[in-house]
Amino acid sequence: MEDSHNPSTITADVHVNPTNATTTFTKQTVPDSEPDVQILTSSGRRIPAHASILGSVSPVLENIIDRPRKHRSSGKLIPILGVPCDAVSSFVGFLYSSRCTEEHMEKYGIHLLALSHVYLVPQLKQRCTKALGERLTIENVVDVLQLARLCDAPDLYLKCMKLVTSRFKAVEQTEGWKFLQDHDPSLELQILQFMDEDESRRKRRRRHREEQSLYMQLSEAMECLEHICTEGCTSVGPYDVEPSKKKVPCSKFSTCQGLQLLIKHFAVCKKRVNGGCLRCKRMWQLLRLHSSICDQPDSCKVPLCR
Numbered sequence: 368m369e370d371s372h373n374p375s376t377i378t379a380d381v382h383v384n385p386t387n388a389t390t391t392f393t394k395q396t397v398p399d400s401e402p403d404v405q406i407l408t409s410s411g412r413r414i415p416a417h418a419s420i421l422g423s424v425s426p427v428l429e430n431i432i433d434r435p436r437k438h439r440s441s442g443k444l445i446p447i448l449g450v451p452c453d454a455v456s457s458f459v460g461f462l463y464s465s466r467c468t469e470e471h472m473e474k475y476g477i478h479l480l481a482l483s484h485v486y487l488v489p490q491l492k493q494r495c496t497k498a499l500g501e502r503l504t505i506e507n508v509v510d511v512l513q514l515a516r517l518c519d520a521p522d523l524y525l526k527c528m529k530l531v532t533s534r535f536k537a538v539e540q541t542e543g544w545k546f547l548q549d550h551d552p553s554l555e556l557q558i559l560q561f562m563d564e565d566e567s568r569r570k571r572r573r574r575h576r577e578e579q580s581l582y583m584q585l586s587e588a589m590e591c592l593e594h595i596c597t598e599g600c601t602s603v604g605p606y607d608v609e610p611s612k613k614k615v616p617c618s619k620f621s622t623c624q625g626l627q628l629l630i631k632h633f634a635v636c637k638k639r640v641n642g643g644c645l646r647c648k649r650m651w652q653l654l655r656l657h658s659s660i661c662d663q664p665d666s667c668k669v670p671l672c673r
């Protein structure tokens with residue numbers, strides 16, 4: 368029991384706070400030991416590195432390093448090909464320092480995203496996702512979209528989709544889009560579907576807004592109806608309120624005035640007995656609606672209220 372708390376049993380490597388490996392790693396200095404692996408880049412350059420550092424940040428590299436070798440004699444060589452040599456050294460730099468300059472991000476952002484995905488380095492992936500999202504343009508959006516899908520970066524993917532959707536006319540003209548059409552019809556289909564769904568989302572929102580505004584109109588009409596029948600407004604009022612007393616337009620006058628004209632019409636329209644005209648029908652609707660929602664039917668002065 369006591370032994371497990373004895374500092375002497377803890378090795379030098381783990382006396383850093385294990386709950387925050389990323390932060391402590393940035394403070395970790397390069398080990399005193401000589402580099403024991405070499406990273407081979409596509410240009411043939413070899414970048415010396417420490418297996419312990421690479422393995423502690425990337426589980427994929429750790430696996431590669433631990434894999435038994437056929438030819439013991441050759442020094443450990445890890446090929447990282449398919450991306451520019453400088454992107455690889457920027458990647459290795461990140462493994463050592465958890466840092467990447469803006470300049471490198473600008474130049475090698477897409478390569479670094481790919482490397483962070485392949486070698487499972489989530490901190491770098493997050494940095495790249497954010498940086499690439501900030502640098503999206505009409506010209507590069509299709510390329511970044513493809514990469515985001517390949518590298519399973521949903522935030523970046525969505526951001527690209529939104530830009531493609533909002534600027535489709537321009538994106539359609541880019542080389543990236545033409546290439547996509549020729550080489551990745553499934554992604555093209557996905558984009559078109561996303562745009563279609565986006566359109567329906569827009570329509571749903573519009574319909575909702577229209578419903579909201581209809582609801583607002585009706586509820587304002589209800590308020591005005593009560594106000595006209597209780598206090599009276601400019602030209603219509605209850606019998607017991609002298610119309611001359613109320614001449615100032617109320618705060619909802621545009622609705623109120625229309626309603627007053629409707630009430631006046633309703634009072635004199637000859638057609639109303641036989642189903643009435645459209646305006647009378649409207650008046651009936653409003654009276655019925657009021658009656659169905661009125662919370663003071665006993666003292667209410669609106670005609671035909673329960």
Ligand SMILES: [Zn+2]
Binds near residue numbers: 599601616619623
């Ligand atoms: Zn009024």
Ligand SMILES: [Zn+2]
Binds near residue numbers: 643
């Ligand atoms: Zn009428």
Ligand SMILES: [Zn+2]
Binds near residue numbers: 658
């Ligand atoms: Zn009422």
